[in-house]
Amino acid sequence: MSQLSYRRALTQAIDEEMARDAGVFLIGEDVADSGGAFGLTRGLLAKYGEMRVRDTPISEEAIVGLGIGAAALGLRPIVEIMFMDFIFLAMDQIANHAAKMRYMYGGQVHIPLVVRTLSGGGFRAGMHHSQSLESVFGHIPGLKVVMPSDAYEAKGLLKSSIRDPDPVIFMEQKSLLGAKVEVPDNDYLIPLGVAKVRRTGSDVTIVAIGIMVSHTLQAAEELAQEGIEAEVVDARTAMPIDSDTILNSVKKTNRLVVAHEAPAPFGFGAEIAALAAEKALYYLDAPVIRVTSKFTPIPVGRSEDYILPGKKDIVEAVHRAIKGG
Amino acid sequence: MSEIHTIDEQMLVAFYRNLYFARRFEETLADMFRRGEIDGWLHSGIGQELVGVILGVTLQAHDYIVPYHRSKATFLARGVPPRALIAEILGRQSGICGGVGGEAHAADVSHGIFGSTGVIGAALPLALGAAFVQLYRHTDGIAVCGFGDGATTQGSFHESMNLAALWNLPIVFICENNLYSEMTPLSKEMKETRIAKKAEAYGMPGIAVDGYDLDATYTVLQEAIARARENQGPSLIEVKTYRWHGHYEGDPEEYRDKNEVEAWRARDPLPLLRARVHDQGILDSQQLLDLEKNFEDLLSEAVAFAKASPYPTPENLLSNVYATNTSA
Numbered sequence: 001m002s003q004l005s006y007r008r009a010l011t012q013a014i015d016e017e018m019a020r021d022a023g024v025f026l027i028g029e030d031v032a033d034s035g036g037a038f039g040l041t042r043g044l045l046a047k048y049g050e051m052r053v054r055d056t057p058i059s060e061e062a063i064v065g066l067g068i069g070a071a072a073l074g075l076r077p078i079v080e081i082m083f084m085d086f087i088f089l090a091m092d093q094i095a096n097h098a099a100k101m102r103y104m105y106g107g108q109v110h111i112p113l114v115v116r117t118l119s120g121g122g123f124r125a126g127m128h129h130s131q132s133l134e135s136v137f138g139h140i141p142g143l144k145v146v147m148p149s150d151a152y153e154a155k156g157l158l159k160s161s162i163r164d165p166d167p168v169i170f171m172e173q174k175s176l177l178g179a180k181v182e183v184p185d186n187d188y189l190i191p192l193g194v195a196k197v198r199r200t201g202s203d204v205t206i207v208a209i210g211i212m213v214s215h216t217l218q219a220a221e222e223l224a225q226e227g228i229e230a231e232v233v234d235a236r237t238a239m240p241i242d243s244d245t246i247l248n249s250v251k252k253t254n255r256l257v258v259a260h261e262a263p264a265p266f267g268f269g270a271e272i273a274a275l276a277a278e279k280a281l282y283y284l285d286a287p288v289i290r291v292t293s294k295f296t297p298i299p300v301g302r303s304e305d306y307i308l309p310g311k312k313d314i315v316e317a318v319h320r321a322i323k324g325g
Numbered sequence: 326m327s328e329i330h331t332i333d334e335q336m337l338v339a340f341y342r343n344l345y346f347a348r349r350f351e352e353t354l355a356d357m358f359r360r361g362e363i364d365g366w367l368h369s370g371i372g373q374e375l376v377g378v379i380l381g382v383t384l385q386a387h388d389y390i391v392p393y394h395r396s397k398a399t400f401l402a403r404g405v406p407p408r409a410l411i412a413e414i415l416g417r418q419s420g421i422c423g424g425v426g427g428e429a430h431a432a433d434v435s436h437g438i439f440g441s442t443g444v445i446g447a448a449l450p451l452a453l454g455a456a457f458v459q460l461y462r463h464t465d466g467i468a469v470c471g472f473g474d475g476a477t478t479q480g481s482f483h484e485s486m487n488l489a490a491l492w493n494l495p496i497v498f499i500c501e502n503n504l505y506s507e508m509t510p511l512s513k514e515m516k517e518t519r520i521a522k523k524a525e526a527y528g529m530p531g532i533a534v535d536g537y538d539l540d541a542t543y544t545v546l547q548e549a550i551a552r553a554r555e556n557q558g559p560s561l562i563e564v565k566t567y568r569w570h571g572h573y574e575g576d577p578e579e580y581r582d583k584n585e586v587e588a589w590r591a592r593d594p595l596p597l598l599r600a601r602v603h604d605q606g607i608l609d610s611q612q613l614l615d616l617e618k619n620f621e622d623l624l625s626e627a628v629a630f631a632k633a634s635p636y637p638t639p640e641n642l643l644s645n646v647y648a649t650n651t652s653a
Contacts (some may be wrong), residue, residue, distance in 0.1 A: 025461070051461060057491065062450045062484035067453015072439060073389065077454075092481075096444055097451065103645045104425030104430040109439070110648035140647050166649035191652065219423060239652050 004183035006142045006176040009151035010040050010116075013158035016187060018048050021076060023275030024162060025052040027063055028080025029140040038118065038177060060089035064115060068098045068167075074198075078160060084119035084171060085128045087281065089141020098167040105135050105302030114158075119147075120211050120261050121308045126268040132210065134238040134263040137169045138271070144168045144192055145238040149213035151181045156190030159235065164192060173211045193240035197249065201229035204321050206256040206314065207246055207272050209235040211292070212259040219314035230318060236267050243275055250276055251283045255321045258316055260290040267292060288319045332542040334607045339382045340539065343601050344595055346620050347374040347398035350407065353624055354397070354414065356576045361551035362632070364416055367428060370395030372569035373501055376536055378402045379543055380469055380499075384437070385548070387464060389455035391440035391448045392466040393471030393501050394429060395568065403436045417634035421576045424492050424637045425645075436557035440470070446479030448472055449498070453485055456559075467495040467553040475506030477520055485563065486527040497546070498561045501536065507572045524561035536566035537592045 004012070018024045026041060032055040035042030045053040056063045059079055062311050067077035081087045089092065098111050121130045137145045144166055148154035154172070161168040198213065199220050208216040211232045220230040231249050235242065256276050258269035269290035276288055291313045298307055332340070351371045366443040370377070373395060380390060381402020392399040400410050402430050405421060413420025414428045426438040427429045429443040440451035452470030476482055477500060500520050504511055511518045524531025530552075534545040542564060549560035567589035571578045578586075602608050608616070 054492075055485060057484075059484035061481050062453060062488045065450020065481070066453040066457055066488070068463070069451040070457050071454070072434075072451075073455055075456045075458055092447055093450055097442065097447060099557055102648060103421060104426040105432045105434070105439075106421070106425050107645040108422065108432065108434045123328055144647075144651070166651070202574060229574070230604070 001182050001184050003180045004151050006151040006154050006178045007040055007180055009155040009183050010158060013155045017159055017162040024076045026055050026078045028083050029056055029058055030118045031080050041121045050265040061087055063091055064090035064093040067113045068093060068111060071111045071113040072101060076112045078114045081115055081117040084117040084133055085131050087117055095140050099140045103296045112165050113166045113167045114161045114170050116170045119171040119305050120173050120175060124301050124304045127297035130298040135262060135267045147171045147210035149210060149234050152183050155183055156188050160189045160192050165250055171212045175211055192237050193242055195236055195242035195245040196234045199232040201231040202253055203229045204318050205231045205249040205253045206257045206259060207233045207235055208259040209268055215311045216259055216314055219311045222315055223318055232317055247280050250280045254283055254285040256288045257317045257321055261293055261308055263288050263295045264292040286321045289318045289321050329540050331545055332543055337602055338607055340378055341598050343378040343382055343402040344374055344598060347378060348595055349620060349624055350397055355574055367574045368395050369574055370397055373566045374398040376501055376564050380548055387466040389437050389439055389468045390623040391452040391470045392438055393569035402440055405433045405436050408630040411627050412631035412634050415631045417631055418637050419634040421639060446457055446476040449481050453488060456494040459495050465554050469497045471499045472641035474502040474511055478514055489559040490528045493558045496559045497553050498548045500563045501566050502563050503566050503568045521563035529559050529561060531561040533563040536564035537594050539594055
């Protein structure tokens with residue numbers, strides 16, 4: 001056990017899985033010689049060689065398609081899309097092929113593909129380097145969407161994603177890259193589709209995902225000073241959704257706030273609100289409140305701070321929930 | 326192309342058998358479609374069967390082929406049971422994809438056929454993956470990717486050609502140029518209509534060949550396949566060919582001249598090949614008739630089997646979304 005950054009936890013996860021399984025390979029722009037735009041894949045080329053760690057041209061559609069083909073025929077590709085905003089260039093391959101291929105071929109193949117990509121704000125880099133697109137992918141049958149909330153989660157969830165037989169969109173939270181927590185040096189897995197109660201409380205349930213988990217945990221400490229005990233559920237995966245863990249918490253606290261960095265319409269929060277309305281309506285003492293970014297593109301520079309949600313927004317949302325909306 | 330490769334007697338017969346059967350298979354499907362026995366659409370490959378036949382007969386078992394989207398000939402020549410292919414096209418449970426994929430999305434990985442897609446141009450990146458698997462595993466297998474002229478205006482074509490050449494992937498790209506992208510002639514789709522020429526920009530050989538000339542097409546394909554197999558890199562082959570039916574069955578075909586269709590039909594490679602097999606004394610008239618009669622019986626049996634097969638059950642239709650037990 002040692003203090004490890006989110007960045008190094010990701011590297012360690014890839015390293016361990018490449019050592020474990022000769023079918024795992026990594027491709028992407030700048031992943032090999034330069035070790036990744038953010039150093040996430042540093043050292044892997046030297047260790048595993050150029051067949052398994054490969055730089056690619058800037059051709060998102062081709063490299064994702066290559067990954068799908070290789071996955072369908074027995075390898076375990078990790079394809080890096082440098083920023084999630086660029087994933088739209090590979091959308092046909094992901095949405096029409098990775099997601100549907102098992103179904104359309106009647107179960108002849110499975111697609112153990114991981115598309116790793118940096119998502120979210122934090123670098124103040126504007127609308128083409130900052131989005132969180134989990135709901136775009138969660139909407140498509142056949143895909144899984146993973147959003148690790150700290151370094152411990154990042155390692156365990158990435159290792160599970162690489163071993164998973166289905167295509168996974170793995171959203172690395174760029175504002176967490178340098179954040180350190182205790183991470184075991186050994187092999188451990190965190191199952192996909194199992195949420196985690198990060199803090200217990202009796203007054204309100206806050207379901208958070210990705211970067212919003214750390215904002216929420218800080219908000220919960222602040223709320224505790226006022227005597228409000230929030231239960232914080234880290235959803236971990238936007239798809240599959242761990243309905244049981246979320247509903248059990250809502251039934252206990254009778255209030256629900258959902259926090260994510262993407263905008264509200266058609267988002268993860270809308271899905272969780274619908275889940276509560278369908279399965280736990282009579283347990284709710286207040287309307288469900290969503291904490292999200294504003295419905296705009298993400299501007300460059302410090303203006304980002306105005307658009308994206310933070311700790312303050314969560315505290316305010318909980319106050320509203322406690323007051324009954 | 327260097328010298329024309331000689332096709333031995335055994336292979337000539339194999340080509341004739343498969344070409345004849347593919348033609349009758351396509352004709353049977355077209356008739357069934359006209360009678361309303363096929364749901365959705367049917368994209369006939371009549372007139373373009375020869376390439377798929379050559380590939381199906383000559384590729385090795387461990388090669389992968391991403392078939393040209395009209396090419397039922399590829400499936401049949403590769404050994405996919407006709408009854409299971411018809412059942413798939415009819416959306417029946419006994420089809421090669423359980424009746425869920427249908428005509429445009431059919432694959433049979435056990436016969437090395439993979440990557441079929443309803444999206445024009447999407448096959449090329451998928452085929453890169455099949456070629457990469459061969460490279461990664463150090464096999465002498467290759468990947469072959471078929472597509473039409475319309476796919477060459479997609480970004481995926483450019484990306485895939487570049488990456489295949491850059492990584493020296495063991496792949497042969499085969500563009501079946503039938504002169505029309507759906508209902509639009511090539512000249513309205515691209516300024517440079519000599520598709521094979523485009524290969525030069527990516528650093529690979531590009532060769533155009535008359536797809537109704539068996540010997541020339543066979544030779545060009547064998548050279549490109551050998552090149553890929555010997556790790557000398559990818560090739561782009563432009564096969565000039567023609568579809569006799571519309572883009573889809575029922576297409577009024579107002580965009581092309583009937584004389585053009587007739588001119589291609591007059592060059593049909595099927596009777597030429599039949600005469601050659603006969604005149605070289607490989608099969609006599611009775612043997613040819615027997616062979617053709619056997620295929621009629623096989624087709625009738627396959628159609629009857631497919632029509633009698635059940636449609637997928639609700640349970641079938643909810644399966645295979647994920648490999649793991651996953652629900653929303």
